[in-house]
Amino acid sequence: QKEVEQNSGPLSVPEGAIASLNCTYSDRGSQSFFWYRQYSGKSPELIMFIYSNGDKEDGRFTAQLNKASQYVSLLIRDSQPSDSATYLCAVRGGGGTYKYIFGTGTRLKVLA
Amino acid sequence: DTEVTQTPKHLVMGMTNKKSLKCEQHMGHRAMYWYKQKAKKPPELMFVYSYEKLSINESVPSRFSPECPNSSLLNLHLHALQPEDSALYLCASSQDPLRSGGAGDTQYFGPGTRLTVL
Numbered sequence: 001q002k003e004v005e006q007n008s009g010p011l012s013v014p015e016g017a018i019a020s021l022n023c024t025y026s027d028r029g030s031q032s033f034f035w036y037r038q039y040s041g042k043s044p045e046l047i048m049f050i051y052s053n054g055d056k057e058d059g060r061f062t063a064q065l066n067k068a069s070q071y072v073s074l075l076i077r078d079s080q081p082s083d084s085a086t087y088l089c090a091v092r093g094g095g096g097t098y099k100y101i102f103g104t105g106t107r108l109k110v111l112a
Numbered sequence: 113d114t115e116v117t118q119t120p121k122h123l124v125m126g127m128t129n130k131k132s133l134k135c136e137q138h139m140g141h142r143a144m145y146w147y148k149q150k151a152k153k154p155p156e157l158m159f160v161y162s163y164e165k166l167s168i169n170e171s172v173p174s175r176f177s178p179e180c181p182n183s184s185l186l187n188l189h190l191h192a193l194q195p196e197d198s199a200l201y202l203c204a205s206s207q208d209p210l211r212s213g214g215a216g217d218t219q220y221f222g223p224g225t226r227l228t229v230l
Contacts, residue, residue, distance in 0.1 A: 031212045031213035032212050032213055032214075032217050032218075034218065034219070036221075041200075041226075042223070042224075043200070043202055043221045043222060043223050043224045044155065044202070044221045045221070046218065046219075046220060046221075049215070049218045051213045051214060088154060088155075090219070092212055092217055094212075096210070096212060098143065098160040098162060098167050098168050098209055099157060099160075099168065100145075100157065100219060102154035102155055103154060104153070104154050105154055
């Protein structure tokens with residue numbers, strides 16, 4: 001069973017701090033990695049996608065991918081109370097599968 | 113524009129009812145997905161359509177019946193549901209399911225339909 005693991009949290013950070021969210025995956029052939037933000041009762045909203053090893057930055061968000069360690073992370077700089085949500089890591093498995101495996105999500109609380 | 117629309121937003125139905133959920137996208141995406149999400153759980157894949165053909169059915173009970181009339185539309189027909197089927201039903205689409213490791217396999221989600229089965 002292919003797995004994606006995240007710490008469920010809650011992860012509490014003060015406003016203005018850096019929030020660091022982590023995700024590990026078991027399918028070494030995976031090629032596509034996604035971070036979604038989900039507010040309670042709402043649908044997942046795409047934050048970042050990353051395919052290559054290294055860092056990818058978009059505004060206050062930086063995704064980091066290390067395929068050798070099977071690890072993907074999301075950094076949120078200058079965290080705001082509006083960033084308080086559940087962050088889902090999703091991985092598309094290898095071999096051309098149409099399946100995307102989601103982690104259980106990390107709940108982030110940004111304290112004002 | 114990365115908009116996926118879903119109707120209705122909310123649906124309450126009895127166990128003997130027949131209803132349908134609708135999903136639409138006009139981004140030219142060739143893969144469409146149905147997910148079910150229970151509270152505090154991640155989305156759970158139900159069905160995948162690739163180029164309007166059913167590619168994945170994750171052993172979903174037959175009381176859920178998907179339909180893809182064309183490349184922009186995806187329906188989920190519901191019949192004789194159980195109270196445990198109450199959940200948020202999410203539709204998603206991606207550009208090109210035959211390619212991976214690029215922007216073409218990014219999934220975009222609709223707002224969901226909140227289903228309550230009495």
